[in-house]
Amino acid sequence: MAMSLIEHIDKPWKAAPAMSSMIAPGGYMFVAMPWFCPTHEGDHWRARPSGLAHLFEGLKMVRDACFPSAIRAVRDRKNYWRTANSAAAGCSARPER
Template sequence: MSDMIIIGRPRTSIHRHWQNYLLRDFTSGMQVRSVINLGATPDAADKEGGRYCDYFPGASFKSLDTRPYDHPDYIQGDLMDENQGHGPYDLVVAMSIIEHIDKPWKAAPVMSSLVAKGGHLFVAMPWFYPTHEGDDFGDHWRARPSGLAHLFEDLELVRESYFPSALRVVRDRKNYWRNEDSTAAGCAVLFRKS
C-alpha cells in the first residue's frame, strides 16, 4: 500500500504539501523581484509537479548550496561562512534546511544578511518527520516559531503557521495538548527585515 501511486498527482509528503502551500500563501501579493532558494538548485522541483522558480514569475531566481552544480543561477557556498557576499534579495527561502545546518546560530546572521531591507525570509521547519542524513549533511535541529524568532532575532516575525499531523493524542489532552499546534508536523514562518 505504501508504494501506491496516484495517477495524475505526484507523490509527496503532507509536510512538503503544506510548506509549498504556505510559501505561496505567505508571499501572495508581495512585490518580489529577486529570490534566493537556500539548499537547492535553481530548477528545484516542489515535489508536487512544479518548480519553485515558477512560484515567482518575472523575478530573478537564484539558489545557493554547498554542493557543486553547473548552472548560471547557482551559487556554491556555505551559510556558515560569514563572507558569502551575496544578495540582497527581496525573498530568501529556507525550505526544510535549517535542521541540516551544523551550527544554525552561525548561519542565521548570514541568512539575514541575504535579505534586502523591507524583504522577507521564509523558513519551513519539520518536527514530526523522519530524520534524514546524507554523506555530507546531518539532521540536527527542529524548532518552533518561537525558537526560530530567537535564531533570527534581527528580523521581525510577521507570520507563522503549522503543518497538520496525522498524530492524534487522546490521553492527557486537557493537560498537555491545549494548543492546536501541539501535534503539528512542522511550521512555516515569515520574517521581515526593517
C-alpha cells in the same frame, strides 16, 4: 526561501545571521523546518516557530504556523496557516531603514 534546510546546518546560530543579512531592507524570508517528521542522518536540529524567531533575532516575525509539509505550504498557500500539524515555519521581514 529556506525550506527544510536549517535542520541540516551544523551550527544554525552562525548561519542565521548570514542568511538574515542577505535580505534587502523591507524584504522577506520564508523559513520552514520539519517538526514531527522522522529524523534521518544529517538532520541535526528542530525548532518551533518561537525557536526560529529566536534564531533569526533582529528580523520581525510577520507570521508563524505549523503545517503538514513544506510542499503543501507552497501548493496550498492560502490555507496552510490555518493548519496545525508537522512543520514549523515563519515569514520574517527585515525592517525598513
